[in-house]
Amino acid sequence: MRCMRQPLFSCLMCPWPLSVLGCSSQDALDAAKADSSSDAREGGDSSNHVGDASSDVGIDDGLLTIPLTACDTNVYSAEMTIGRTESFQLMVATGSTTLAVAAAGCSSCADAGVSALYQPSPTAIDEHKTISSNYGALGPSSWSGELYDDWVGTNTSPKMAEVRFGAIEQQDQFLVGVCGQAAPQGVLGLGQAALEQPGTNGFFDQVVAAGLAPNLFATLLCPSGGFLWLGGYDTTHTTAAPVYTPLTLMGPGQFGEGFYMVDLVSISVGATTIPIATQSFPGTYFDTGASIWSLPPDAFSALTSAIASDSRFTSLFGAQAASFFSSPGNQVVLAQNRGALDAALPSLTFTFGTNSPVP
Numbered sequence: 001m002r003c004m005r006q007p008l009f010s011c012l013m014c015p016w017p018l019s020v021l022g023c024s025s026q027d028a029l030d031a032a033k034a035d036s037s038s039d040a041r042e043g044g045d046s047s048n049h050v051g052d053a054s055s056d057v058g059i060d061d062g063l064l065t066i067p068l069t070a071c072d073t074n075v076y077s078a079e080m081t082i083g084r085t086e087s088f089q090l091m092v093a094t095g096s097t098t099l100a101v102a103a104a105g106c107s108s109c110a111d112a113g114v115s116a117l118y119q120p121s122p123t124a125i126d127e128h129k130t131i132s133s134n135y136g137a138l139g140p141s142s143w144s145g146e147l148y149d150d151w152v153g154t155n156t157s158p159k160m161a162e163v164r165f166g167a168i169e170q171q172d173q174f175l176v177g178v179c180g181q182a183a184p185q186g187v188l189g190l191g192q193a194a195l196e197q198p199g200t201n202g203f204f205d206q207v208v209a210a211g212l213a214p215n216l217f218a219t220l221l222c223p224s225g226g227f228l229w230l231g232g233y234d235t236t237h238t239t240a241a242p243v244y245t246p247l248t249l250m251g252p253g254q255f256g257e258g259f260y261m262v263d264l265v266s267i268s269v270g271a272t273t274i275p276i277a278t279q280s281f282p283g284t285y286f287d288t289g290a291s292i293w294s295l296p297p298d299a300f301s302a303l304t305s306a307i308a309s310d311s312r313f314t315s316l317f318g319a320q321a322a323s324f325f326s327s328p329g330n331q332v333v334l335a336q337n338r339g340a341l342d343a344a345l346p347s348l349t350f351t352f353g354t355n356s357p358v359p
Contacts, residue, residue: 062214065234066154068092068226069180074291076221077179078188078228082165083121083150084158089179090188092219092228093289094260097195097202098133099152100143101186102175103167112175113183118167125149131166131197135289141173147199152206161206164199187289190217194258204230219288245352248283259285267299268349268357269306274299310346 068076069089077089088101102109103118110117120126125148132144145168153160168174168186175183189195190204208215213231220226220237227234248261261283264276276284276299295303304325307313314321317332324330336344349357 062231063234064154064157064160064213064230066228066230068219068221068228070221070223070225071177071179071184073177075177075179075184075289076219076226077184079155080188081151081153081155081158082118083124084153085121086116086118087155088116088118088185089182090186091179091184091289092190093187093287094190095195095285095287095289096133096135096187097189097191097193097205097258098131098166098197098200099163099186099188099203100133100145100166100168102171103145103169106145106169106171108171109168109175109185112171113178114175114185115182116185118186120148120167121150123151127164127199129199131199133166133197135174141171141176143168143171143174145169152203160212161203161210163203163206164201165203166197166200190288191260192258221288243355243358245355250283255281256283256285259283259287261285263353265351265353267303268351269303269310269346272306273351274302274306307346312344312346316341316344 066078066080068078071077071091076092078092079087080090081087082101090099090101101118102114102116106114106117127147127149129147130144131147132142134140134142143166145166147164148167149162149164151159151161152163152165174187175185177184188203191202193202193205196202204217207213207230216232218229218233220229220233227237245262248256248263250256250259250261262285263282264284266273266275266277268274276295278296278299281296308321308324316334316336317324320330320332324332334341347359349359351357
């Protein structure tokens with residue numbers, strides 16, 4: 001679960017599977033998506049004003065469900081509308097805040113395989129300002145474009161919030177992979193205000209400001225898809241009560257400022273415990289827009305050494321076990337399927353703050 005500026009813990013964004021929220025089969029996910037669509041409703045007022053949005057959005061008890069698509073590679077997208085009529089698959093990223101969408105005239109977007117480009121609607125306002133953004137988690141990528149103001153929502157609730165966002169006119173290695181049947185068409189940032197590009201605002205912050213949902217959102221991320229919940233989470237997907245740990249708030253100029261961060265104190269492999277938090281890197285941040293683990297060098301070396309020396313790991317990987325993590329090109333052909341490997345490999349235990357360890 002996730003929360004904006006509140007001490008709630010995102011069990012789904014941390015690097016291990018908890019049983020709190022269970023992933024269903026594809027048929028169950030499809031059925032749930034259909035139910036969420038049929039329960040929503042669309043208003044008819046076309047006034048270009050945030051304050052009018054509350055009458056147009058179908059939210060059950062302050063909770064709005066947005067289905068997610070599992071993308072290749074390892075990110076998720078939400079189908080969102082911009083300008084009340086055009087739909088786009090936007091990557092869901094908690095490591096950024098500014099919304100951006102591929103716009104008409106963006107040749108590099110079309111070259112990347114983007115099939116639909118944003119055309120400013122009658123409700124759009126061109127701010128006549130240029131903005132840009134750079135990303136680096138999975139390799140250098142960037143976009144630049146024009147600053148616009150327009151309605152953003154879902155197909156069933158298109159007037160959720162009026163957002164200032166980037167209409168992408170040029171992109172480099174940003175719109176990559178496949179979400180559904182084509183390349184993603186932009187990004188839906190759910191980060192904090194400190195990560196906003198100048199002149200923009202955050203979609204979810206605008207939803208909260210309009211009084212449409214409490215200041216809380218959650219994600220269910222499964223191999224075949226999932227959900228983004230605004231205003232809480234769907235308890236029918238839970239198998240146990242959530243486990244919480246406070247978010248670590250970094251001040252101006254500190255490492256991780258603006259990101260959602262937690263106090264990951266240590267990771268244990270069997271009886272070996274490896275400290276993670278340090279004075280230089282006190283917090284661990286998480287991001288739906290990336291799938292890689294990143295640890296300080298000393299912690300990485302200690303953790304991988306502990307795994308490589310574990311008898312269960314060496315029995316599976318044999319002679320290559322000792323050098324498996326030091327040689328990125330190492331490949332070992334194994335007969336076990338994923339479930340069998342998970343059962344055979346050593347388990348990891350995470351300790352957050354002063355909480356009890358979580359296996």
